[in-house]
Amino acid sequence: MSDAAQPFVAAPARRSSARGESLGVRIALIAVSLAFLLLFLALPLAAVFVEAGAKGWQAYRAAVTEPDAQAAIRLTLLVAAIAVPFNIVVGLAAAWAIAKFEFRGKNLLISLIDLPFSVSPVISGLVFVLLFGAQGYFGPWLQAHDIKIVFALPGLILATIFVTFPFVARELIPHMESLGTADEEAALTLGASPWRVFFRVTLPNVKWSLFYGVLLCNARAMGEFGAVAVVSGKIRGLTNTMPLHIEILYNEYMGAAAFAVASLLAGLALVTLALKTFLEWRFGDEIAASRQH
């Protein structure tokens, strides 16, 4: 099959791919995508960092170390530290049940998992106020037992859990479904207990999908605004997460301080992206292999 055996053919003047698109079309499509990304993603992100440093390094440090800001940062981290692991456990359980078993109500469960995506975050927060607020369904009972959910930490956590729940499950379900149950059956016939099968076979097979799901879940948990805003009551120093604190700063015309705190969240987004890219680069082969059957 040497090229020397082929008859000589003049190279076509314009190279077109087997799919038939001309070079011009391809350039145009790429240009449009790049323009969109630059205008709506890169530029705003860059603006955050530029504005954050507008008043100089001292002002930046002051904005970030100010007590209310520190409380907001701590609260954001705490809410994420509780909401994300919870969603990992429940998301894993839901994905496992859906992917490996057949049962009545499975389709309903799948729809329910997608529910937080289709509901406006403000409504998500409002739901909790309606349920647990002073005038809510459980309001009197909660007041009688001196339990505060709305306008307190539990409310923030609940709202965040609701809004970020689908990420882990949605990442896992298609992957687990494509893998099927053969590996698990093999492990069971080899004498492994069901827990061993889960931790040694099922989980390792989906570790990369799980990791991506966790990254997305965490990013959203830290950045959630709408649902948390409704539930938190915005009590400074107590129930303000970082996004809420940023809004307050901005509304009080402290733009540079607002951007300074915002740059922390933007930094988180960049770190998440960098981590994902690095892992794909480093473990690309393993990831591709784990998706094969």
Add this chain to the structure above:
Amino acid sequence: MSVAVTIETIEKRFENFPALRGVSLDIQPGELVALLGPSGSGKTTLLRLIAGLEQADRGRVLFGDTDTHDLSLRERRIGFVFQHYALFKTMNVADNIAFGPRSRPHRERASESEIRKRVSELLELVQLQGLEKRYPSQLSGGQRQRVALARALAIEPRVLLLDEPFGALDARVRKDLRGWLRELHGRTGHTTVFVTHDQEEALELADRVAILNDGRIEQVGSADDVYDHPATPFVCEFLGEANKLPVKVVGSQAFFGDRPVLGGIQQNQGGAASLYVRPQHLRIVDETPLALPGTVEHLRRNGPLRRAEVAVEGLKKRLDVDLASQVAPAIGERVRLRITHGNLFAAA
């Protein structure tokens, strides 16, 4: 250590589909049995029932004297080899094979060094020494299947079950592994049941073949038994090739139309019947009383033999006739065919 497997009138339905309708089979210790049949015949369901991966609606499976209904998957001690290997992708070859032994409860577990020794022995047995650290994605199909086999053997199973073990491999590798499996079985002597839709494989490998169709066992016997003495029309048509002639039996002769084509019939049949004749049992002759006249319409190659397709008056389909090397009819030539052996079944 190998055990007899007794299957007693197993019935299994999937929703409305009856996969198995009262199947019984006795497998001797150390025997290599093939479950052969077309897709949907229930052979994989039967295998999975023996394994314990499915539960029967009725009937039972016994290992020796024990009803497997009372046994957990681990207690059954079966080795299962899947069609697509089901190797654990995140573990290397050695860890895959060691998985079974390492899954035993602490008290029963062998020491790490013993387990590693066993892994080495098994790798030698399947001729994959030196590949301990490789991952499944770095192995060829044939190698993966051998690792899957080693993994199943690691738990010292009482019964070895293989689900179309060579189905996902190409023809050359399949043939090689077939012979290799036969040799392995000779050496290790496990009671083995394997599922296949490839008749050549079943007839070559198995001590006995069980032919399944539509959830029932049509016949069980050695390769010679089922091939030369098929018990039902299905078996006759499924194994090898067979020409079908509608005949009428009068006395000791079978008549096609008003021509006697086969004599010496002993069974007390009489009446309408189907006569199945394999291509190799039709011979072109010059003139004999029991001959069928026909016209050669097509000549082709069928592997090592040449084959003639002969049209016979009154038959819709042409007869396939294997030709001996010296015989070379021309297309359009009128020939006479003699049946040297046939299988007769009363018309349904």
